[in-house]
Amino acid sequence: MKKLKFTGLILSMIALIAVSCEKSTDTPEQSLSPELPPSESMAFDFEAFEEDGNSGKSANLVYDNKAPNGNWVFSRVVVGVWSSALYSTLAVPVASFQAAFTQTPEKISEDTWQWTYSVDGFTSEYSARLTGQLTEDAVLWEMYITKEGIEGFEEFLWFSGSSAIDGNSGFWILNQGPERPDAMLRIDWEKSGEEIGSIRYTWVRELDDQENDDLFRNSYLEYGLQDAYYDAYFNANVYDANLQAFVDVDIEWSRSTYEGRVRALAYFEDEMWHCWDANGDDVACE
Template identity: 65%
Template structure:
């Protein structure tokens, strides 16, 4: 019988979580070189595991017909939990960053540019102020958010980061909230040609809500591209409160055919790969 402890770990972890810009005609050469990092530098691509059209199965078919020990089913659970956890908690910061691409920055001088705008898509009113400062070989970014109406808060630094001048690498550091403006999540990313080659979300919060050491600190989810037929992967690494240690899951799949495999010792109780075909059905690994 499979060990469902990993699913509990993932759900607990989810609870804890509970291209370039347009420049004006008067922009300087420096402004023309100051481009926003790719939007995808803040957003992992979960589509292969949240869009059932890739496997030819509907959501109802997946949950009605797949046994709970299905290889793709388990991988979908892992990815789906992270997807829900991340985007529920990062909805406003991510939307705020995305909105910057539709706005033109103002040159404040001293190699600093500023985007100011309202953030659409929410019932509450959010205002954003994003600054980019060129210093040496990198750009320093700071995103300030203000909320009016119910649950209003004054402007605070929701996330910051830096990116290389060539736009090929960087990181974001997100604070938890206006009430708890401490570092919560770090996103490290690298660009490969015109897409993100790797991106990793790392839980960096030091203390939990009860001001105790946060045992989930250093848990992470990584998405990346790699050579070979299975050209994409996820690696999930989260703290297991039962065994008081970290557990990890490795998922690899083909973006073209969707065939893939998963390895997770705490679920399958072995170190072997467990595979699925292009329909999401279990198959023997070659």
């Protein structure tokens, strides 16, 4: 009887090993690759404050309190500095990262995976190579871009970053471009549930395009969610070239109605909130 029990135990162990091997064989290497950080961690949706132009290259924030829709327009100008930088100066690396979500990675070493692909949406031909390296504490990311044709360039490290193993937080460092491979923008992000709960854009460029000290350096725009009617906010601390000083701007709005309000002592010359309605028209704050 004891011999039969022992034999049964051995058979059970063999069966478990066989199942384990079968699962290991059927699992593709790609399924073990690190999960990409959310696309919103780099390219936040600025829909509520859309603006045309190249304000990302200007540190001038001009406010006219006699202009119609002045409260929303002023808020849009503040936010536009950052959205323009992302979608004009840094459009190629941002689009390259977003395109990675449609690709399948390849394992190239014991702890590193690679995504390689062409980037659509531009008149020039760009190729991207994104790597993700697993470490004990984080995933390290690097994006290399190559351009073919006129004013082409060899592979260039356009951004790098790190994300927590659980995928709930991280940061990016975006360089200005191949001709000026200097850090320009740092993005720190953190998830809240299934969406980005907070994100901060910090201008880290040391020299401007004329090789002078970049006075806008250390300016930042922070986005977050809150449990209130105005359920989203921006807190900004930015350098204003006209005032030759850093100024604070607080913006709150409803993500469902687009109503909002702004507070900025340096521009409104008071510490009160200034509101707009769902159409962007100035209204009295309740």
